Amino acid sequence: MPSIQREFLMIPGPTPVPDRVLAALAKHPIGHRSPDFSDILMESIAGLKWLGDTENEPLILASSGTGGMDGAIANTVNRGDKVLSLVCGVFGERFAKIAEAYGADVTRITAEFGKPIDPQAVRDALAKDTKKEIKAVTITHNETSTGVINDLETIAGIIKEHGALSLVDAVTSFGATPVPIDAWGLDIVVTGSQKALMLPPGLGFAFVSEKAWKAVESCSNPRFYLDFRKYLKSQRERTTPFTPNVSFVVALVESIKMMKEEGKDEIFKRHVGLRETLRKGVRELGLKPCVDDAHASPSITSIYPPDSTDVPAIRKALKERFRITVADGQEELKGKIFRMGHMGYVFERDIGMALYALKEVIGQPAKAKTEAVAK
Ligand SMILES: Cc1ncc(COP(=O)(O)O)c(C=O)c1O
Missing domain, CATH: 3.90.1150.10 (Aspartate Aminotransferase, domain 1)
Incomplete structure (x- = not known):
């Protein structure tokens, strides 16, 4: 009925999407190579940095959150590299599967249903890796399939001590709870527009640290659309490598304005x-x-x-x-x-x-x- x-x-x-954001989405799209759009793009990037308390560049992708996760792996993990995946639900398992799809040698630490990842288990697993072969650790900050939030700050500290890259799925935490990227030393943080950012689905984001950029540079994986280097280069020139989701970037500026007001x-x-x-x-x-x-x-x-x-x-x-x-x-x-x-x-x-x-x-x-x- x-x-x-x-x-x-x-x-x-x-x-739910606020009326102000819906009104911004309803504006006629403008040219993505125009100076006006450059200003809007830069404003959205500054806003994302504000939200993530970071100087790391947030790359804006025309994808869902999974696109950002795919990019995080594709740009840092070579075939055969060892990856430790922390799995306490469906999305942790998805990150592990993406790494496997790119040929990584994945080991999992799993938590039973409704429980978080035990930081001590991560410490033990990384301590055993005396040759420092583990290249990256994947972690879901907020596991949406169960409703568990992991102690990302502690776990990121353990990963940092070991030296591996922390690849963080913050899809349902970013904008809802603190994710201070620089203070916690997070290497790649991924999120999406359709969660706490109050937009419909359509944008993925990946914040990349200096350390992660070094891995991106030396990564030999074939990649094109999600090649993070292309996004960085273009964003430094106040533009995007491909046609961006113009209306969503306009709306993102509005949603960030609302977040700043609150x-x-x-x-x-x-x-x-x-x-x-x-x-x-x-x-x-x-x-x-x-x-x-x-x-x-x-x-x-x-x-x-x-x-x-x-x-x-x-x-x-x-x-x-x-x-x-x-x-x-x-x-x-x-x-x-x-x-x-x-x-x-x-x-x-x-x-x-x-x-x-x-x-x-x-x-x-x-x-x-x-x-x-x-x-
Ligand atoms: C924690 C988490 N990671 C990743 C994803 C995947 O995001 P998307 O559906 O935008 O690709 C979701 C989606 O709900 C999620 O909740």
């Missing part, structure tokens, strides 16, 4: 508040979050369904009655958990409404279940 009700996306990306610390505090309100409310409804308090993500919360109803029924009822879309579990967790995203343009009021809707929905489990089965 079509509905005129406003949609509320509570999936972990795409996320203030970085306020944004990060807001996300912590959203997590706390949601977790408290979920527990009051008798539901159990999948991740313990110490490792719970500020941008996404995964929840076990009650015994009385199932995940498809909850998702269906939330969608049909309230136009709220929450995410299913991924891969083997499909149907076993549901996930509520709260990153970017999301506020306390939204969480209150979502909790009200959830209460209504799980209060009528039998009805919801029958409807789901009947479809």
Whole structure:
């Protein structure tokens, strides 16, 4: 049944987009080789640096977040190089698989469902590498498939001590929680537009450190579209190597303006508040979050369904009655958990409404279940 009700996306990306950003997207595109666009590009780069507390150049890619992850590997890891991949969910595994696709010799450290990577396990694995053969370590800051946030600061310090490159997937942490790239010494940090940056999907970003640039220069992998050197060279000349996603860069400037108006610390505090309100409310409804308090993500919360109803029924009822879309579990967790995203343009009021809707929905489990089965 079509509905005129406003949609509320509570999936972990795409996320809600502010009207100001939508209005910026609606502007007629301008020429990407024009001086006006050069100014806009430079403003967006400066804004990204501000958000990441960094002097590292953020490369702006017309890709999703995975494009940035692909680029991080393609530009630094040669066939046969050893890579340590820290895997605590689907996206950590994706980074490992990308490295394998480029012929790297990948070793994994894995964490069980709902748990973070143990920094001591990373320390032990790197200590064993006395010949310093491990070229890079891949890590997911915020594992969206489970709702775990890893202790990136500690783990990055351990990697730095060893000397390997830290390749960081910050797709659902950047803009929601501090990722101070220079202070933590992160070598490549990847993110995407459709998460806490409050834009639709369409841009990928990769911040590259001085140390990582050396690896990029000496990397012998074949690459073209995602050759980071091309992006750096062009950005230094105030332009892009290929046709950029002009409208999205214009909109990015607007979303960064909004972030500056709110203030970085306020944004990060807001996300912590959203997590706390949601977790408290979920527990009051008798539901159990999948991740313990110490490792719970500020941008996404995964929840076990009650015994009385199932995940498809909850998702269906939330969608049909309230136009709220929450995410299913991924891969083997499909149907076993549901996930509520709260990153970017999301506020306390939204969480209150979502909790009200959830209460209504799980209060009528039998009805919801029958409807789901009947479809
Ligand atoms: C942690 C994490 N890494 C990587 C990705 C992949 O990003 P994209 O779907 O933009 O390629 C996602 C997407 O949700 C993610 O949550």
